Amino acid sequence: MQTSKGWAHRHTSKADNMHQADPLKNTLLRELLENVPPYKHPRIQDILLTSGQTLFENKAPMRHLYFPTSAVVTRTYLATCGHTAEMGMVGHEGVVGISIFLGASTANNAALVHVDGRALRMEAPLALHCFNTCEPFRRVVLRYARAMICQISQLAVCNSLHCIEKRFCRWFLMTLDRSGSSEIALSHHFIAQMLAVRRESISSTVANLQREGHIVNDRRRVRLVNRAAMEALSCECYDMIGAEYASLLGEQGRRSRWPKYTPS
Numbered sequence: 001m002q003t004s005k006g007w008a009h010r011h012t013s014k015a016d017n018m019h020q021a022d023p024l025k026n027t028l029l030r031e032l033l034e035n036v037p038p039y040k041h042p043r044i045q046d047i048l049l050t051s052g053q054t055l056f057e058n059k060a061p062m063r064h065l066y067f068p069t070s071a072v073v074t075r076t077y078l079a080t081c082g083h084t085a086e087m088g089m090v091g092h093e094g095v096v097g098i099s100i101f102l103g104a105s106t107a108n109n110a111a112l113v114h115v116d117g118r119a120l121r122m123e124a125p126l127a128l129h130c131f132n133t134c135e136p137f138r139r140v141v142l143r144y145a146r147a148m149i150c151q152i153s154q155l156a157v158c159n160s161l162h163c164i165e166k167r168f169c170r171w172f173l174m175t176l177d178r179s180g181s182s183e184i185a186l187s188h189h190f191i192a193q194m195l196a197v198r199r200e201s202i203s204s205t206v207a208n209l210q211r212e213g214h215i216v217n218d219r220r221r222v223r224l225v226n227r228a229a230m231e232a233l234s235c236e237c238y239d240m241i242g243a244e245y246a247s248l249l250g251e252q253g254r255r256s257r258w259p260k261y262t263p264s
Contacts, residue, residue, distance in 0.1 A: 021046045021069040021118035027093045027249060028144060029067045029120060032130055032137040042130055044120040049073070049113045051185065055096055056107035065097040065127045071117030072178045074194060076110045085159075085196040086171075088152045091178025093245060094144050100124050101131050101141050114186065114194070115179045143248040150244045158237040159196065167195055168205050169234035172215075174241070176224060183223035209233075 023029045023044060033041055049055075049071040056062060058078065066073065073096045075088040087109055090096050096111050096119075105124075122130075131138050158167055171194065175184055188206065192199040206222065209215045214230050216223045224230065231238065 021120055023067070023069070023120050025069040025092050026067040026095075026120065028095050028137070028140055031140040032134055035134055035136040042122060042126050044122045047119055047121050049117060049119050051113055051116050053113040055111040055113065056109075058108070058110050059106050061105060062097045062100055062107050062124055064121045065095055065100060065124055066111075066119045066121050067095050068092050068117060068119040068178075070180055071113055071119050072115035072175055073119075074112050074114045076112050076194070078110060083196065084193045086155070086194040088148055088155065089174055089178065090148075092180075093178070093249065094148065095141070097124065097127075098141070098145055098148060100128055102145065114190065115175060115181075115184055117179065140249065147245045147248045150248075151241050154237050154241050154244075158235060162235040162237070164195070164197055164201050165205050165208070165233060166235035167197075168202065169209075169230050170238040171195060172222065172224075173227075173230055173234055173238055177242075183221050185221045187220055 023033060029044070044067075049066070049068070055066055055073060068090060069092050071091075073090045074086050075090070075096075077085050077087050079085070090111075097107070099108060131141060158170060162170075168191070171191070172184075176182065188202045189199045192202045195202070206215065206217045209230075210217050212229070214224075214226045214233070216225055
């Protein structure tokens with residue numbers, strides 16, 4: 001279950017090793033690894049997550065948990081009518097599969113990668129063992145669970161009360177904060193699915209923001225140009241969600257620690 005190195009890498013080439021995930025970049029894993037001796041570090045696997053990859057299907061058994069370091073994963077709901085909507089976003093501040101710690105063994109919604117990046121994967125029984133035996137890890141996981149509940153609740157309010165432009169700005173900034181990049185490669189169709197609106201509405205919104213000089217949209221990539229303007233245009237949900245994470249996760253969860261890229 002454990003290795004002499006503390007945590008296990010997958011087999012990679014020398015070039016690929018340059019891009020391996022650092023487990024200390026994930027808020028929850030950092031708390032675990034800093035509070036147990038190196039020889040007790042759990043076995044975790046460094047993996048690359050790719051956009052469009054499904055980590056969990058709804059109602060499927062959760063055999064692994066995923067701790068992103070640079071990837072961004074969205075929890076999605078698929079309605080019987082075929083429409084999809086985002087329920088929450090997970091990056092390096094959290095874990096995909098948190099319901100394992102709350103007594104569930106199957107996923108209550110799907111988990112879809114929407115930004116390429118790296119993550120650390122841990123077998124579910126081992127993660128639960130760490131939760132039960134390492135009190136600092138258990139505390140931070142429970143605080144994160146509360147933060148995620150607050151995010152889900154705030155997104156429900158956001159989708160009910162705010163216009164598409166404000167919702168797009170909030171979603172775009174939240175994605176960049178978690179990916180550590182100034183741009184994302186996503187289609188308008190995918191963004192529309194996440195925000196539960198028509199694709200044409202997203203295309204119109206992106207065009208308007210580009211015309212105003214706040215973003216650049218080129219070849220299925222959307223790049224941030226003016227962060228201050230985007231934050232001003234975003235609804236209050238962006239700041240409220242960020243403040244909640246800072247309050248519950250302390251310094252490690254502060255939005256100011258998440259890379260914010262504004263081109264010069």
